[in-house]
Amino acid sequence: MKTFVVTLCLIVFPHTCVKLPPNFIKCNRHEPNFEECLIKAVNYDIAQMYKPHKKVRLPGVEPLELVSMSSNVDTNLIKLTERLKNCQFHGVSKGRFRTFVFDFQRRVISANANLPFVESSCDYKLNGTILGVALKGEGPSWLDFTSFNMSFYVTYDEVVKNNKTYVKIATCKVDGKPEKLHFRIDNLFDGDEEAGRRVNDIVNENWSVLYDDIKNEYLDIPGGMLATILKGFFSRVSLEELFD
Ligand SMILES: *[C@@H]1O[C@H](CO)[C@@H](O)[C@H](O)[C@H]1NC(C)=O
Numbered sequence: 001m002k003t004f005v006v007t008l009c010l011i012v013f014p015h016t017c018v019k020l021p022p023n024f025i026k027c028n029r030h031e032p033n034f035e036e037c038l039i040k041a042v043n044y045d046i047a048q049m050y051k052p053h054k055k056v057r058l059p060g061v062e063p064l065e066l067v068s069m070s071s072n073v074d075t076n077l078i079k080l081t082e083r084l085k086n087c088q089f090h091g092v093s094k095g096r097f098r099t100f101v102f103d104f105q106r107r108v109i110s111a112n113a114n115l116p117f118v119e120s121s122c123d124y125k126l127n128g129t130i131l132g133v134a135l136k137g138e139g140p141s142w143l144d145f146t147s148f149n150m151s152f153y154v155t156y157d158e159v160v161k162n163n164k165t166y167v168k169i170a171t172c173k174v175d176g177k178p179e180k181l182h183f184r185i186d187n188l189f190d191g192d193e194e195a196g197r198r199v200n201d202i203v204n205e206n207w208s209v210l211y212d213d214i215k216n217e218y219l220d221i222p223g224g225m226l227a228t229i230l231k232g233f234f235s236r237v238s239l240e241e242l243f244d
């Protein structure tokens with residue numbers, strides 16, 4: 001079992017209804033080309049998100065920041081007590097959606113996106129075993145991944161306020177696997193370079209099997225980050241404002 005806490009940095013504003021920023025594309029949900037328009041709109045919008053849009057409570061995603069995350073991982077191959085802090089992800093605004101479906105009947109948003117390249121850095125503190133190898137340490141770490149096809153499945157409820165319909169995010173599930181993943185974990189074993197290099201090699205050589213082992217738990221992290229971003233946005237922008 002695993003427990004984790006994600007804290008994402010969002011600027012909180014008083015709750016008032018706002019208009020979509022003028023540089024966001026607005027689609028008409030009664031037009032036959034709605035789905036096409038939506039893909040164009042979200043891809044345009046995510047590229048705009050290199051900077052924050054405070055009025056609609058969208059954080060800037062260059063970098064996307066994760067303040068802290070704690071987890072207890074206990075899978076077949078990995079037993080870890082881990083704390084990550086000050087994480088920064090670079091490259092998220094380069095993500096491109098291939099499909100994006102807003103199903104108003106079933107109240108489901110489902111989408112597929114490709115992230116070409118994301119680099120991240122975190123301060124870590126951990127202890128435990130990976131593939132039976134003991135490890136322990138505290139310091140800086142880096143992770144980058146290439147060509148990450150992600151699928152998103154978001155369910156929501158509708159809440160009517162002041163005669164406007166607001167989306168209230170219920171669940172947020174992320175799935176997928178990158179083509180390549182590379183770790184660098186510095187200062188393991190109080191800086192014993194030889195032992196540290198050995199752990200880095202084992203993790204990088206076996207990343208694919210380790211990823212499969214842990215992905216159901218770790219994909220809750222981008223899932224939680226996406227839910228936080230969507231909750232902020234939809235708390236400000238009603239469906240009537242978002243779509244014609
Ligand atoms: C990590 O260390 C803490 C404190 O010593 C211990 O309680 C925990 O069980 C360890 N975690 C693992 C996975 O060994």
Ligand SMILES: *[C@@H]1O[C@H](CO)[C@@H](O)[C@H](O)[C@H]1NC(C)=O
Nearest residue numbers: 160161162163164165240241
């Ligand atoms: C609520 O919205 C409907 C449809 O847009 C409109 O006909 C009605 O007058 C509105 N009611 C109030 C109290 O604004």
Ligand SMILES: *[C@@H]1O[C@H](CO)[C@@H](O)[C@H](O)[C@H]1NC(C)=O
Nearest residue numbers: 114147148149177178179180
């Ligand atoms: C990602 O999706 C594209 C298009 O569907 C496909 O060509 C590519 O092989 C996929 N990459 C991975 C890593 O699954």
Ligand SMILES: *[C@@H]1O[C@H](CO)[C@@H](O)[C@H](O)[C@H]1NC(C)=O
Nearest residue numbers: 077131201202204205206209
């Ligand atoms: C990890 O990778 C090494 C080197 O590629 C390989 O010899 C070893 O069998 C792998 N371990 C597991 C558990 O897959």
